[in-house]
Amino acid sequence: xxxxxxNGLTVLEFGRWLSGPSAGLRLADLGARVIKIETxxxxxxxxxxxxxxxxxxxNKEYVQADMQTEASRQQVHQLILSADVLxxxxxxxxxxxxxxxxxxxxxxxxxxxxxxxxxxxxxxEPTADGQDLLVQALSGLAWTTGxxxxxxxxxxxxxxxxxxxxxxxQGILAALIRRRHTGRGACVETSxxxxxxxxxxxxxxxxxxxxxxxxxxxxxxxxxxxxxxxxIYSTADGHIAIAMMNIxxxxxxxxxxxxxxxxxxxxxxxxxxxxxxxxxxxxxQSSAWWLxxxxxxxxxxxxxxxxxxxxxxxxxxxxxxxQQIQVDGKEFTTTxxxxxxxxxxxDPLKGEGQHTEPARSAAIETNNNGAGNHMDxxxxxxRDSSPPLGGQxxxxxxxxxxxxLSGPSASLRLADLGAQVIKIERPGTGDICRQLYVSDTKIExxxxxxxxxxxxxxxxxxxxxxxxxxEKVKQLIAKADVMLHNFRPGVMERIGLDYTAVKKINPxxxxxxxxxxxxxxxxxxxxxxDLLLQSVSGLAWLSNNRDRPPTPMGVAVVDILAGTxxxxxxxxxxxxxxxxxxxxxVQVSMLxxxxxxxxxxxxxxxxDGRLPSRSAVSNAHPWLPxxxxIYKTADGYIALGTxxxxxxxxxLDSPELQALTDEKDGFDKRDEIKQLIADRLEQQTTAFWLKxxxxxxxxxxxxxxxxxxATQPAYQALDMELKVKxxxxxxxTTTxxxxxxxxxPFSSALGAPLLGEHNEAIxxxxxxxxxxxSS
Numbered sequence: 051x052x053x054x055x056x057n058g059l060t061v062l063e064f065g066r067w068l069s070g071p072s073a074g075l076r077l078a079d080l081g082a083r084v085i086k087i088e089t090x091x092x093x094x095x096x097x098x099x100x101x102x103x104x105x106x107x108x109n110k111e112y113v114q115a116d117m118q119t120e121a122s123r124q125q126v127h128q129l130i131l132s133a134d135v136l137x138x139x140x141x142x143x144x145x146x147x148x149x150x151x152x153x154x155x156x157x158x159x160x161x162x163x164x165x166x167x168x169x170x171x172x173x174x175e176p177t178a179d180g181q182d183l184l185v186q187a188l189s190g191l192a193w194t195t196g197x198x199x200x201x202x203x204x205x206x207x208x209x210x211x212x213x214x215x216x217x218x219x220q221g222i223l224a225a226l227i228r229r230r231h232t233g234r235g236a237c238v239e240t241s242x243x244x245x246x247x248x249x250x251x252x253x254x255x256x257x258x259x260x261x262x263x264x265x266x267x268x269x270x271x272x273x274x275x276x277x278x279x280x281x282i283y284s285t286a287d288g289h290i291a292i293a294m295m296n297i298x299x300x301x302x303x304x305x306x307x308x309x310x311x312x313x314x315x316x317x318x319x320x321x322x323x324x325x326x327x328x329x330x331x332x333x334x335q336s337s338a339w340w341l342x343x344x345x346x347x348x349x350x351x352x353x354x355x356x357x358x359x360x361x362x363x364x365x366x367x368x369x370x371x372x373q374q375i376q377v378d379g380k381e382f383t384t385t386x387x388x389x390x391x392x393x394x395x396x397d398p399l400k401g402e403g404q405h406t407e408p409a410r411s412a413a414i415e416t417n418n419n420g421a422g423n424h425m426d427x428x429x430x431x432x433r434d435s436s437p438p439l440g441g442q443x444x445x446x447x448x449x450x451x452x453x454x455l456s457g458p459s460a461s462l463r464l465a466d467l468g469a470q471v472i473k474i475e476r477p478g479t480g481d482i483c484r485q486l487y488v489s490d491t492k493i494e495x496x497x498x499x500x501x502x503x504x505x506x507x508x509x510x511x512x513x514x515x516x517x518x519x520x521e522k523v524k525q526l527i528a529k530a531d532v533m534l535h536n537f538r539p540g541v542m543e544r545i546g547l548d549y550t551a552v553k554k555i556n557p558x559x560x561x562x563x564x565x566x567x568x569x570x571x572x573x574x575x576x577x578x579x580d581l582l583l584q585s586v587s588g589l590a591w592l593s594n595n596r597d598r599p600p601t602p603m604g605v606a607v608v609d610i611l612a613g614t615x616x617x618x619x620x621x622x623x624x625x626x627x628x629x630x631x632x633x634x635x636v637q638v639s640m641l642x643x644x645x646x647x648x649x650x651x652x653x654x655x656x657x658d659g660r661l662p663s664r665s666a667v668s669n670a671h672p673w674l675p676x677x678x679x680i681y682k683t684a685d686g687y688i689a690l691g692t693x694x695x696x697x698x699x700x701x702l703d704s705p706e707l708q709a710l711t712d713e714k715d716g717f718d719k720r721d722e723i724k725q726l727i728a729d730r731l732e733q734q735t736t737a738f739w740l741k742x743x744x745x746x747x748x749x750x751x752x753x754x755x756x757x758x759x760a761t762q763p764a765y766q767a768l769d770m771e772l773k774v775k776x777x778x779x780x781x782x783t784t785t786x787x788x789x790x791x792x793x794x795p796f797s798s799a800l801g802a803p804l805l806g807e808h809n810e811a812i813x814x815x816x817x818x819x820x821x822x823x824s825s
Contacts, residue, residue: 053393054080054081054391055080055081055391055622055623055625055626055634056077056080056081056082056590056622056625056626057082057507058081059081059082059083059134059135059226060076060082060083060085060129060132060133060134060135060508061074061077061078061082061083061084061085061133061134061135061136061137061500061531062085062087062126062129062130062133062135062136062137063084063086063087063110063136063137063138064087064136064137064138064139064140064145064150065086065094065139066092066094066095066096066139066140067094067095067096067139067183067211068102068106068208068211068212068215068650069139069167069210069211069212069214069215069218069242069673070098070137070138070139070167070215070218071086071094071096071106071107071215071220071518072106072212072215072216073103073137073167073213073215073216073218073222074086074107074110074137075106075107075108075109075110076216076219076618077135077137077222078108078109078110078220079109079386079387079389080389080618080619080622080797081386081622082134082135083111084109084110084111085110085111085113085129085130086107086110086111086112086113087113087114087115087126088112088113088114088115089114089115089116090114090116091116094107096260099673101384101650101653101654101657102650103378103652104375104382104384104653104801105384105653106649106650107214108375109199109333109375110385113125114137117148117149117150117789120800123149126150127158130155130158130159130162131158131159132444133159133162133649134161134162134163134226135162135163135164135165135222135226136150136155136162136163136164136165137165137166137167137218137382138150138165138166139166139167139168140168141168141307142166142168145166152164152166152237152302156235156237159235160234160235161229161233161234161235161455162235163222163225163226163229163235163236163238164235164236164237164238165221165222165225165237165238165239165440166237166238166239167214167215167216167218167239167240167241167242168180168240168241168242169241169242169243170241170242170243170764170768171239171240171241171243171244171767171768172241172764172767172768176421180242181676181691181692181749182208182209182210182211182242182748183204183208183569183670183671183679183680183689183690183691184691184749184750184751185210185242185243185246186204186205186210186246186689187202187204187680187687187689187751187752187753187754188243188751188752188753188754188759188760188762188764188823189210189243189246189247189249189250189754189759189765190253190254190264190299190754190755190756190759191204191205191209191210191246191249191250191480191605192204192680192687192689192753193263193264193266193753193755194264194266194270194273194274194603194604194605195266195271195593195594195601196266196593196594196603196604197266197267197268197269197270197271198265198266198267198268198271198342198600199268200266200295200594200650201241201682201687202687202753203593203594203670203679203680204593204595204670204678204679204680204689205592205593205603205607206589206592206594206662206664206669206671206672207414207589207647207648207650207671208445208650208671209246209249209603209607210242210243210245210246210249211242212246212611212647213245213246213249213610213611213614214240214241214242214244214245214788216519216611216614216615216618217240217245217248217614217788217789218238218240218789219618220463220467220614220617220618220621221238221239221240221789221790222238223366223618223621223622223624224439224467224468224621224626224789224791225791226627227621227624227625228439230235230625230628236791236792237792237793238789238790238791239789239790239791239793240788240789240790241768241788242762243765243768243786244768244770245788247765247768247770247785247788248770248785248787248788249605249607249610250605250785251502251503251784252275252498252499252502252503252605252606253275253605253756254756254784254785255498255499255501255502255782255783255784255785256275256498257756258771258782258784259498259782259783259784263563263606263755263756264382264755264756266604267281267321267322267325268322269281269322269325269326269329270282270283270325270606271604272291272602273581273602273604273605273606274604275498275499277294277295277317277318277321278297278312278317278318278320278321278324278325278328279292279295279300279324279325279328279600280292280293280294280323280581281325281581281602282354282585282590282599282600282601282602282609283328283329283333284329284332284333284599285332285333285335285336285337285339286333286335286336286337286339287336287337287587287755288336288337288353288354289337289341289353289354289590289599289600290337290341290351290352290353290354290585290603291351291353291581291582291584291585291590292328292344292349292350292351292412292552292581293350293351293352293577293579293580293582294350294579295349295579296314297309297312297313297314297316297317297324297462298310298313298314299347299349300344300349300644301803302347303343303344303346303347303349304331304332304340304343304344305748306327306328306331307512308323308327308330308331309327309328309331310617312324312327317525319518336353337353338353341353345454345671350577350579350699351582352576352585352586353585353586354581354585354586354590354591354600355585355586355588356588356591357588357591357652357655357661357662358655358661359693360586360587360588361655362655363431363572363586364571364572365567365568365571365572365586365641366641367571368568368571369568369571369639369641369642370386371385371386371388371642371645371655372384372385372386373385373386374382382653382657382787383653383656383657384649384653384656385645385646385652385653385656386504387646388615388638388639388642388643388645388646389615389616389618389619389622389636389637389638390619390636390637390638391619391622391623391634391635391636392549392634392635392636392637393632393634394553394557394632394633394634395636398677420535439464439467439468439469442825445468445469445470445472446464446468446469446470446531446532446624447469447472447526447529447530447531447532448461448464448469448470448471448472448529448530448532448533448534449464449472449474449523449526449527449532449533449534450471450472450473450507450534450535451474451533451534451535451536451537451542451547452534452536452537452564453481453482453483453536454481454482454483454536454609455483455503455580455606455609455610455613456536456564456578456608456609456610456612456613456616456640457534457535457536457564457584457613457616458473458481458483458503458504458613459503459609459610459614460534460562460564460613460614460616460617460620461507461534462471462503462504462505462506462507463530463613463614463617463787464617464620464621465505465506465507465798466506466786466787466789466796466798467787467789467796468796469531469532470508471506471507471508472507472508472509472510472526472808472812473504473507473508473509473510473803474510474512474514474523474526475509475510475511475512475803475805475806476511476512476513476514477511477512477513477806478805480509480511480805480806481500481504482501483497483499483500483504484496484497484500484805485497489703496802500802501774501776501782501784501801501802502784502785502802503802504803505772505782505784505798505801505802506511506774506776506798506800507798507800507802507803508803508806508807508808508811508812509804509805509806509807509809510523510526510805510806510808510809510812511805511806511809514545514547515545518656518820518821520545521820521821522813522818522819522820523547523819524555525816525817525819526812526816526818527547527552527555527556527559528555528556529556529816530556530559531558531559531560532559532560532561532562532620532624533547533552533559533560533561533562534563534564534616534620535547535562535563536563536564536565536578537563538565538566538574538575538576538577538578539565539575540575542563549561549563549635552686553633553635556633557632557633558631558632558633558634559633560620560623560624560627560633560634561633561634561635562616562619562620562635562636562637562638563616563635563637563638564578564612564613564616564637564638564639564640565578565637565638565639565640566578566579566582566583566639566640566641567639567640567641568641568642569637571734573586573641577720578639578640580606580607580608580609580640581602582784583608583640583641583644584603584607584608584644585600585602585604586610586641587641587644587645587648588648588652589602589603589607589608589644589647589648590602591661591662591664592648592651592662592664592671592672593669594664594669595664595665595666595667595668595669596663596664596665596666597666599804607644607647608640608643609640609654610646610819611640611643611644611646611647612638612639612640612643612644614643615638615643615646616636616638619636619637619638620636623636636776650673651672651673654673665679665720665721665724667679667719667721667724667725667728668680668681668724668727669730670689670737674692675692675715675720676695676715676716676717676719676720676723676724676727677690677691677692677693677695677698677716677723677724677727677748678690678691678692679724679728680729680753681727681728681732682728682731682732683731683732683734683735683736683738683739684732684733684734684735685735685736686735686752686753687736687752687753688731688736688739688740688750688751688752688753689750689751689752689753690727690743690748690749690750691748691749691750692716692749693748693749693750694711694746694747694748695707695710695715695716695723696708696709696711697745697746697747698727698743698746698747698748698749698755700746701742701743701745701746702727702731703730703732704726704727704730706726707723707727710723722755736752739783740752769786769795770785770786770788771783771784771785771786772784772785772786772797773799774798774799774800774801774802775799775801776801776802776803777801777802777803777804777805779806780801784800
């Protein structure tokens with residue numbers, strides 16, 4: 051595909067494991083030429099995990115360079131002269147020792163965008179090891195998943211690694227857009243810890259406002275801030291997920307008298323009682339029986355599927371998420387990029403010099419190159435000029451029609467990076483997120499999540515069914531750079547603001563839409579709600595121990611990933627627009643996003659048919675060996691990363707563990723090993739083990755809640771807390787953007803807007819006027 055938005059860019063990747071390589075992969079998916087550089091002394095350790103390495107390093111080239119030799123250093127420096135981006139996730143001092151620090155490379159190539167991922171983002175480090183599980187443990191994330199009587203439970207996939215790589219891509223693309231205007235490169239930084247904290251923004255904002263730690267349900271916990279019935283329930287033959295809905299409507303739909311005695315006002319305060327009554331009732335009939343009745347009333351529920359049943363569904367097949375790639379002459383199946391970009395056809399009335407690429411509507415795929423394959427000689431990037439998101443020149447204008455979380459999280463990141471974001475809201479009610487979140491913590495009568503996700507935006511109230519309001523909105527569209535929505539398929543068409551209509555108003559606009567399940571297939575009209583997407587995508591089978599039912603991740607992971615992906619697509623298309631002048635349609639579905647998140651494990655299943663195998667003890671990742679997991683100590687909990695079991699056995703004074711010297715033992719005897727470790731760790735305090743275990747080579751960290759995290763120097767050094775103020779003068783503490791460019795974090799003191807607060811100012815700024823309309 052010759053018209054991918056990053057065609058012509060050259061990226062040098064010094065990446066290992068997941069966070070750095072995942073950033074390189076997304077840039078490659080979007081059209082960049084990515085050259086992966088490894089040294090003979092230190093190859094990417096993920097090569098030992100076949101499917102992980104090849105799924106995350108597809109569509110890249112491979113160069114081996116011994117930085118200890120002058121010849122190799124010169125070769126790398128020649129690559130740097132022609133490169134647009136260099137990204138890495140090695141310690142800063144290690145890159146400096148190789149002569150690859152930011153200051154050194156900026157002298158070689160001042161236009162270079164230098165992007166780096168660290169574990170903790172600052173000093174002092176809580177632990178030298180940067181494994182995802184340890185970040186989950188220290189950041190408070192492990193206390194969000196599972197039921198209230200469960201121990202702290204990690205996500206069953208490396209969420210900090212994945213999000214950190216995605217956020218680095220956002221920073222890289224923003225820096226490239228700014229470079230078109232300034233001609234200068236930048237240093238883009240983020241860290242696993244900042245990414246994990248940013249991921250928990252809604253829970254942390256609630257904690258900062260109320261001092262209340264997350265409270266998991268004792269029954270079928272789905273999200274600490276959401277009331278009954280939100281959760282996954284057992285039926286007579288399987289499981290179903292039930293999302294947010296009116297309690298009385300639910301009780302009537304399923305004829306549950308035990309649930310009908312509760313009121314909607316009690317949905318949070320008596321959450322556990324309601325869920326218990328619902329759980330007992332749902333166990334009496336099959337999943338299909340209940341879903342038929344719930345869907346008939348348009349109530350939000352879905353069956354919980356594993357990958358076997360999910361991949362057999364027509365809704366999955368219509369996405370075309372699978373692709374074949376070549377590795378060493380062999381073909382295997384993996385997933386594709388979740389972002390779709392459709393370029394409009396050229397205008398036949400325009401002269402030469404306009405973009406003439408034929409229209410297409412295709413998911414972005416690789417060029418069928420596995421890791422390590424070589425392509426064409428290095429090309430120089432297009433050197434053009436385009437206004438940045440903000441700061442110098444006029445900020446990019448983003449019109450955000452989206453609600454709740456997936457779309458607003460994307461526009462928040464664009465606002466963080468300098469864009470002017472205007473929320474287009476319905477008069478009277480506005481974004482449903484203002485009231486839909488039903489925890490017992492509110493700010494100015496509205497949900498904490500609304501204030502966290504909509505800071506630094508303006509609100510324009512407009513009734514899109516009113517012809518005069520719609521006309522003013524169209525005048526805004528004519529001047530906008532980006533338009534974003536997350537309505538179900540068909541809604542914008544009925545209003546007259548679908549892409550075909552909007553591009554006639556503004557051909558340069560980047561039109562972005564987030565759907566639940568895509569625009570085709572049998573699920574396209576179903577509600578795109580986070581818990582439901584976790585359930586149908588197989589994700590709920592990755593967390594918790596083997597004997598436990600499917601367990602959702604306790605933060606809105608699907609919403610946030612979809613928002614992250616649509617922001618990537620928007621930024622990449624804005625970068626391309628700087629040279630072509632053309633807009634595009636950018637599409638992401640929540641289902642595609644959450645399948646992309648599971649790419650490593652899903653690739654295994656697509657090739658060998660094996661479903662994930664959760665540990666019976668201390669499960670943390672279905673395909674990682676012992677000791678990886680969270681364990682109880684005499685006074686708390688400790689997380690153990692990967693490492694040598696025999697050496698760990700020495701520190702634990704366990705002859706049984708010391709005898710396990712075969713690398714295969716970590717998985718073949720995983721449950722047995724984890725039980726031995728669990729029995730031993732419970733005999734001493736967390737502090738004792740944190741001093742005792744480091745010589746074993748196994749990374750370890752205390753499992754903290756938010757109160758413990760707040761006392762840590764590593765957290766305080768990040769300065770992640772952001773104080774914003776509403777127009778009413780109320781000050782709120784939330785989290786800041788996790789990306790830093792040229793050493794500076796992005797922050798704004800502007801709080802979330804009142805509904806319609808900026809109508810007058812926006813109409814004056816853009817000269818919006820009522821027009822005579824034909825009847």
